[in-house]
Amino acid sequence: MSQRKGRSALTRTELDSWRVFIETTEDLRTALAGRLQAESGISVGDYRVLLELSEAPGRRLRSSHLADAIGWERSRLSHHLGRMEKRGLLTRDTAAGDNRGAEAVLTDEGHDALRRSSVPHFHAIRELFIDALTPGQLAAARDIAETLRDHLAGLKGPGD
């Protein structure tokens, strides 16, 4: 209790824990993305955007709201919407009432893509993640993730 945190070098165990954790979560991410792409022809980013739009009234959302909803920077979203628009998954309109704004509108094709991808995607999540862990591990994973998330949020903007 008399030791301050963050002072000493990482122990071997700490470093090993870090490496297996960060590398495996990255592998998990890559595996999931690969499945989604192979089975449904869309990326994880596409999926996130499609899902958010499909749940919005009129299947349309202001770019800024969409960006906030999925936690992306505007520029990232703008690039992504451009690519999705080019593939016919959505269209873009100027927002009613504010000519600065843009609204992304889900096309039927985009909606179909989401519908086709959902079941395989959930299946992959179950297979790669949920079923790999015991109920206790799954609960612990959630607890750890929430702890880390709160910790990161505390570091990033306690004064914002």
Place this chain on the structure above:
Amino acid sequence: MSQRKGRSALTRTELDSWRVFIETTEDLRTALAGRLQAESGISVGDYRVLLELSEAPGRRLRSSHLADAIGWERSRLSHHLGRMEKRGLLTRDTAAGDNRGAEAVLTDEGHDALRRSSVPHFHAIRELFIDALTPGQLAAARDIAETLRDHLAGLKGPGD
């Protein structure tokens, strides 16, 4: 024990656990990468390559060995080495004894970059990850990561 896994739809809790886990680990990754870039001007990929080369005899490694050591595809490594070479962190030579092969050789500048970045990088790992968790959580995180890693390996190539 009579229920087969992977049959039913994801529960609300399972989906929430998945989302907080995958999003937070991604945020963690992004935060670490940002720190390394801001503090030392190198990327996580750069760091990985520099570390591996610095530990190799003569500070040089065959591309294929390097790729295996850090678990990257050859093409990815080739692109990355090209970028690092352009910045003077390493040079490339044809391998002694096999003119097909290429060796990456750490420059003094590359070695300095690694030396400068190590302490801040370890510090960031401690601050963002190790110190955020209790010892129990850290052990659980490692256990979960190892379980997931083994599970992924089992899915990918049981017959390879």
Place this chain on the structure above:
DNA sequence: GATACCTGATTGACACGTCAATGTTAGGCG
């Protein structure tokens, strides 16, 4: 109603990652 400022969004440049295609050299084998 002109100026200055703020907000919403896009763009360009560049780093990163994957996949498919392309050299290039080594080795095996007639």
Place this chain on the structure above:
DNA sequence: CGCCTAACATTGACGTGTCAATCAGGTATC
């Protein structure tokens, strides 16, 4: 030797992500 194939590595095209710069439309202030 001459051919075939495998191994090593690079390249090009394209999707993805970040940062800084830009542009266009609103808002306030005088």
